[in-house]
Amino acid sequence: MKPLRILIFFLAVFGLLLGMSVIFPKEGISLGGEMKLRFASSSALFARDSAASVYTDSIIEHAMVTDDPESGMIDTSFVHIDTVPNINLDSIIQARIDSLRKTVYPLEIPKGAGKRLNTFFAAAESSVDHEEVIRILHYGDSQIENDRMTSLLRYRFQKVFGGSGCGMVPAIPLYFGNPAFREKYEGEWIRYTGFGKRDSTIDHNCYGLLTCFTAVPSAKEGPLPAVEFEFLPGRRASRFKELNIFLHAYVDSGMVIAHFNDTITDTIATLKDGYNHIKRHLDFRAEKVKLEFDLAEGGRVYGISFDPVAGVQVDNIAMRGSSGLEFSRTDRTVLDTMLHAVNPGLIIMQFGGNVVPYMTNAAFYKGTFKRELKILRIISPGTPIIVIGPSDMSTKEDGLLTTYSTLEPVRNALREAALETGCTFWDMYAAMGGRNSIQDFVAADPPLATSDYIHFPPRGANLLAGMFFDAVMLEYGKYRSQ
Amino acid sequence: MPWLSDIFLFNPEKPLIFTQLYFWIFYGVVLLVYSIIYKDRAMRNAFLFLVSLFFYWKTSGLFFLILVFSTFANYYIGNWIHRSNRKSSRKIGVALSVFINLFMLSYFKYAYLFVGSVNSLFNTDIKVVNHLALWSNNLTGTHFDVSVILLPVGISFFTFQIMSYVIDLYRRKVDPVKNVMDFGFYVSFFPQLVAGPIVRASEFVPQIYKRYSLSKEEFGYAIFIIMKGLFKKIFIGDYIAVNFIDRIFANPGGFSGFENLMALYGYSLQVYVDFSGYTDIAIGVALLMGFRLPRNFNSPYKATNVGNFWKRWHISLSTWLKDYLYIPLGGNRKGRIMTDVNLMITMLLGGLWHGASWQFMIWGGINGLGLVVYKMWKKISPYEHSNHWAVRLWKIFITFQFITFTRIWFRADSMEHANELIRQVATSFNASIIPEVLASYKWVFLVMLLGYITHWVSNKWKLALLNWYIKTPVWAKVLIAIVVVFVIYQSWSADLQPFIYFQF
Numbered sequence: 001m002k003p004l005r006i007l008i009f010f011l012a013v014f015g016l017l018l019g020m021s022v023i024f025p026k027e028g029i030s031l032g033g034e035m036k037l038r039f040a041s042s043s044a045l046f047a048r049d050s051a052a053s054v055y056t057d058s059i060i061e062h063a064m065v066t067d068d069p070e071s072g073m074i075d076t077s078f079v080h081i082d083t084v085p086n087i088n089l090d091s092i093i094q095a096r097i098d099s100l101r102k103t104v105y106p107l108e109i110p111k112g113a114g115k116r117l118n119t120f121f122a123a124a125e126s127s128v129d130h131e132e133v134i135r136i137l138h139y140g141d142s143q144i145e146n147d148r149m150t151s152l153l154r155y156r157f158q159k160v161f162g163g164s165g166c167g168m169v170p171a172i173p174l175y176f177g178n179p180a181f182r183e184k185y186e187g188e189w190i191r192y193t194g195f196g197k198r199d200s201t202i203d204h205n206c207y208g209l210l211t212c213f214t215a216v217p218s219a220k221e222g223p224l225p226a227v228e229f230e231f232l233p234g235r236r237a238s239r240f241k242e243l244n245i246f247l248h249a250y251v252d253s254g255m256v257i258a259h260f261n262d263t264i265t266d267t268i269a270t271l272k273d274g275y276n277h278i279k280r281h282l283d284f285r286a287e288k289v290k291l292e293f294d295l296a297e298g299g300r301v302y303g304i305s306f307d308p309v310a311g312v313q314v315d316n317i318a319m320r321g322s323s324g325l326e327f328s329r330t331d332r333t334v335l336d337t338m339l340h341a342v343n344p345g346l347i348i349m350q351f352g353g354n355v356v357p358y359m360t361n362a363a364f365y366k367g368t369f370k371r372e373l374k375i376l377r378i379i380s381p382g383t384p385i386i387v388i389g390p391s392d393m394s395t396k397e398d399g400l401l402t403t404y405s406t407l408e409p410v411r412n413a414l415r416e417a418a419l420e421t422g423c424t425f426w427d428m429y430a431a432m433g434g435r436n437s438i439q440d441f442v443a444a445d446p447p448l449a450t451s452d453y454i455h456f457p458p459r460g461a462n463l464l465a466g467m468f469f470d471a472v473m474l475e476y477g478k479y480r481s482q
Numbered sequence: 483m484p485w486l487s488d489i490f491l492f493n494p495e496k497p498l499i500f501t502q503l504y505f506w507i508f509y510g511v512v513l514l515v516y517s518i519i520y521k522d523r524a525m526r527n528a529f530l531f532l533v534s535l536f537f538y539w540k541t542s543g544l545f546f547l548i549l550v551f552s553t554f555a556n557y558y559i560g561n562w563i564h565r566s567n568r569k570s571s572r573k574i575g576v577a578l579s580v581f582i583n584l585f586m587l588s589y590f591k592y593a594y595l596f597v598g599s600v601n602s603l604f605n606t607d608i609k610v611v612n613h614l615a616l617w618s619n620n621l622t623g624t625h626f627d628v629s630v631i632l633l634p635v636g637i638s639f640f641t642f643q644i645m646s647y648v649i650d651l652y653r654r655k656v657d658p659v660k661n662v663m664d665f666g667f668y669v670s671f672f673p674q675l676v677a678g679p680i681v682r683a684s685e686f687v688p689q690i691y692k693r694y695s696l697s698k699e700e701f702g703y704a705i706f707i708i709m710k711g712l713f714k715k716i717f718i719g720d721y722i723a724v725n726f727i728d729r730i731f732a733n734p735g736g737f738s739g740f741e742n743l744m745a746l747y748g749y750s751l752q753v754y755v756d757f758s759g760y761t762d763i764a765i766g767v768a769l770l771m772g773f774r775l776p777r778n779f780n781s782p783y784k785a786t787n788v789g790n791f792w793k794r795w796h797i798s799l800s801t802w803l804k805d806y807l808y809i810p811l812g813g814n815r816k817g818r819i820m821t822d823v824n825l826m827i828t829m830l831l832g833g834l835w836h837g838a839s840w841q842f843m844i845w846g847g848i849n850g851l852g853l854v855v856y857k858m859w860k861k862i863s864p865y866e867h868s869n870h871w872a873v874r875l876w877k878i879f880i881t882f883q884f885i886t887f888t889r890i891w892f893r894a895d896s897m898e899h900a901n902e903l904i905r906q907v908a909t910s911f912n913a914s915i916i917p918e919v920l921a922s923y924k925w926v927f928l929v930m931l932l933g934y935i936t937h938w939v940s941n942k943w944k945l946a947l948l949n950w951y952i953k954t955p956v957w958a959k960v961l962i963a964i965v966v967v968f969v970i971y972q973s974w975s976a977d978l979q980p981f982i983y984f985q986f
Contacts, residue, residue, distance in 0.1 A: 001701040003517035177735025399975035451728040
């Protein structure tokens with residue numbers, strides 16, 4: 001077989017494929033249902049990729065990102081008040097603002113919202129002096145699972161304003177992997193959520209601040225049900241001085257027995273029937289905490305929080321599959337009570353990604369999301385709310401990856417909902433480079449987004465969280481210079 | 483003219499690989515010129531050397547200079563070894579070549595592992611500096627980043643290939659190639675340059691001096707194996723990776739034990755179809771130009787024990803490690819304990835060859851242990867020589883489970899992720915969501931099933947299909963190739979599987 005004949009064979013195959021690409025319908029041939037036959041159009045076959053976004057490239061190239069938000073590499077925080085006591089802070093802040101102005105994708109702040117943000121800055125600044133904890137509630141979808149994004153925000157906010165500890169967590173997580181601790185549990189605990197598919201056997205809507213609770217098994221038989229947290233050493237998120245437990249007991253006289261470091265035992269007796277908030281100050285370093293629940297008829301744990309005595313705390317409230325529409329479906333009594341107990345200074349709402357693939361009516365989503373924001377404004381008046389829009393997400397069209405056509409309408413719906421309710425908005429999609437920027441994140445080495453072209457590994461999440469933090473700090477700088 | 487720069491300039495985001503249209507256009511142009519000059523052997527070899535360098539330039543950019551340096555250095559050292567009659571000179575020559583090759587490999591591949599290990603062992607904070615880039619910047623005013631050392635594509639393959647040539651010259655097992663162009667052609671032949679197989683000089687060099695020949699049967703086989711490789715790599719491997727496996731491995735802690743386990747089984751298939759698919763294409767592409775590359779995979783998941791697996795998996799590497807590491811270490815000639823020690827050293831270094839991290843060492847170590855344990859077990863097993871189908875099935879099953887288990891360290895991005903995966907399988911298996919997972923990812927699981935079935939199906943059937951294809955007329959081969967490309971396109975262009983949540 002001569003090479004020329006092989007060449008002719010290849011040319012025949014290639015030529016026929018080219019011919020097919022010309023005549024094959026661009027929209028494909030439907031086989032019914034979700035099945036569709038496709039073939040590349042001739043234009044797609046030789047299409048040049050759109051030029052890589054210089055902006056996105058620059059973000060990726062200059063990002064000092066690591067998997068670990070607490071690693072030294074990533075610690076380029078805005079200003080470290082505690083480390084520069086003898087320097088004129090204002091000049092540092094001014095210089096930093098100037099450099100941030102060039103690089104930060106800023107917050108969009110409607111009239112009136114700036115004042116509320118300043119209230120947060122003021123409270124956060126004075127939290128150490130006033131010995132109080134100011135809380136940032138970071139609600140979001142699967143993009144923030146396993147403390148992604150939140151861990152970096154927590155670390156940086158705490159570096160600036162003080163504070164430590166990992167915040168509020170459910171008794172039993174969806175899956176294990178919190179970077180601050182390793183967790184074990186004993187007993188038949190079941191986690192119920194107020195987002196996603198609700199369990200039809202639950203006859204109430206009391207899900208609390210974390211929008212989920214964990215049912216405590218009855219202590220009538222066998223060993224007491226328990227959860228155990230072993231904190232990883234050397235991390236700010238592992239250091240805490242206050243232990244807060246939010247739970248509901250079904251009868252009087254229940255007990256929670258706390259064991260610290262396998263040596264100290266503290267029995268918290270006589271829980272009342274109904275909602276209980278247990279608060280314990282620890283004057284020692286707890287590296288291991290085991291909580292046994294002696295509740296005769298069982299109960300439900302709304303959350304366990306590991307907090308500082310003073311400073312800022314940031315809670316990671318990941319709601320897998322959620323579009324941020326759960327508050328209107330949640331009983332407000334427990335939500336209200338918990339919210340007031342934790343002293344919220346700022347609420348972050350990061351949603352939209354779960355709407356993008358299925359969105360048919362942006363106006364409807366805007367309306368429903370607006371309703372949720374209004375509810376939050378009612379139950380926590382004065383607390384500033386920042387809405388973070390969805391990040392870039394790709395799908396395939398004609399075999400080529402491209403941003404969902406519904407993404408920008410969803411982003412716009414969230415932006416309008418936020419601004420019309422006096423909330424601040426941060427456009428993550430634009431901040432990361434806009435259309436098709438996720439492709440650069442996936443192509444980065446090491447990757448900053450996963451191959452579903454939607455989610456971020458810790459490295460990518462840290463990059464975006466850092467950008468958001470800088471945007472908040474830009475406003476803080478303005479507040480300081482006023 | 484952007485299309486001109488697209489064709490000739492290096493773009494790290496678009497390496498020249500078999501799964502891209504651009505490669506096949508490149509190959510078409512190569513065939514065009516080849517069909518004119520193939521009768522002139524010197525010109526043919528020089529042409530293939532140059533297009534191979536271009537291929538490597540398009541794949542790795544300026545790293546092609548490393549390939550050129552390695553080619554020249556080892557060619558002349560090899561000649562010196564061959565000409566020298568003094569044993570000491572020959573030893574110095576082979577030692578120098580091995581040093582140069584291993585130094586290059588260590589510099590580019592293991593610098594970070596070495597520095598990281600020193601830092602964690604001695605609590606130091608040494609930073610990796612690219613001295614090559616620094617030297618170039620100082621000398622020629624280039625602006626290479628000195629803070630990173632990038633890994634040239636395929637360096638592990640061509641380094642081992644070059645070492646085998648020089649060592650075989652030292653052992654007087656082969657004669658040297660006639661000129662540096664021929665040697666360059668042997669080292670850099672583009673079909674096998676970046677992912678093997680690792681071709682021995684004794685297998686390839688004689689072909690350099692032979693006339694081109696290709697029978698109709700070989701032509702049919704080459705086209706068949708190229709289609710098979712593309713199907714395995716794109717239709718099966720890429721689809722299940724993008725839509726399922728990569729997502730789970732990116733965040734094992736975020737998924738149930740069942741999903742993690744399925745991702746692991748999926749990965750066992752993916753790594754096979756990906757790697758063997760690539761070498762299938764390489765073998766087919768080379769054969770169409772008249773060059774026969776050795777078989778690299780032989781249905782590895784049909785292996786009945788770990789030893790048998792390593793005779794079927796990445797055969798060119800296994801035999802390389804046996805001939806140039808295990809046997810020189812003493813092989814099985816120095817007693818039972820030393821045989822085991824030699825096996826472990828070979829597998830640990832074999833693990834390290836695959837990647838510069840402790841995970842690959844663990845992977846190699848577990849495989850080594852598997853080999854050692856099997857050697858002991860086969861002495862006492864009553865079923866070792868049984869040919870009963872149930873025994874054989876059981877052995878295949880157990881071997882496959884073991885190999886899949888070792889993949890945890892091969893695939894996980896970090897030790898943390900490997901531990902998370904194991905923890906999820908052990909503590910959060912979540913059997914209740916199995917039906918929902920299977921239903922939601924039905925296409926992924928169907929493709930996985932197809933992959934495993936086609937792997938485990940009898941060789942007789944596979945051979946029958948191959949023979950049928952070979953016998954078809956050329957026009958039918960053209961039509962079948964079009965159908966195969968069309969089918970592969972369906973998988974490649976399929977919508978990304980949306981993220982599905984099974985438990986909240």
